[in-house]
Amino acid sequence: MAGIRFAHTENSLPDPFLAAPLLHLLLRGIKRTLGLTSRQRLPIAMTLLRQINEELALHLSTTDVSFTSTGCLTLHLKASKTTPYRQGCSLLIAPSHRSVCAVRALRKYLALRLTSGTSPLYVFQSGNYLIRAKVTTIIRTLLQWLGISSELYASHSFRIGAATSAAEAGLPPWLIQTLGRWSSNCYTLYIRTPPSVLQKVPGLLAATNTSGQGIWNPLLQRFTPSLP
DSSP: OHHHHHHHHHTTOOOTTTTOHHHHHHHHHHHHHHOOOOOOOOOOOHHHHHHHHHHHTTSOBGGGEEEOTTSOEEEEESOOTTSGGGOOEEEEEOOOOSSSOHHHHHHHHHHHOOOOSSSBSOBOTTSOBOOHHHHHHHHHHHHHHTTOOOTTOOTTHHHHHHHHHHHHTTOOHHHHHHHTTOSSGGGGGTOOOOHHHHHHHHHHHHHOOOTTTOEEETTTTEEEOOOO
């Protein structure tokens, strides 16, 4: 209808629908039957507002950070998806004494942080809080500066990288599971086998002499009888 009316107007012709009362009655009936299309909005009432407030109270704050007499970092998580009923847990992080050190980095940050208390731990100079989406944006920006394709990297890449680095360092499976607070062996899904390990496989296989030992079972961490 709009197209027909426009074509008449463009050619200086009268509106063909002005003298069409039955058509207007038909359109009015259709609107009453179907109703007007509009976006639905749900109310945030007090019950939902209390739940949101409780969720916001779970953020990491400066009161959740402490240092032991041996220089280790203790980090208290008020809630964690890896613990039943989101009870929270405390993490003990020792200094690595290397260029990448979480303990030294957090000490430097706390020395520069102007405020303390129960407000979120990570705050920009503008007063804005650090959120997950911002972490992903910063990571991808830094990778782009390094000339690395960043599409497949996000904040969760740190957890995947920790499992991969632990496996590359030769940490036993039970310790990797403990460090990541995994309750099952699902941590194996996070491990990305580095090329350096794959390159060593042929030499290790060629030098292996398992005569009489059977087959190595990675789940039992021991040799089991070989198949006949």
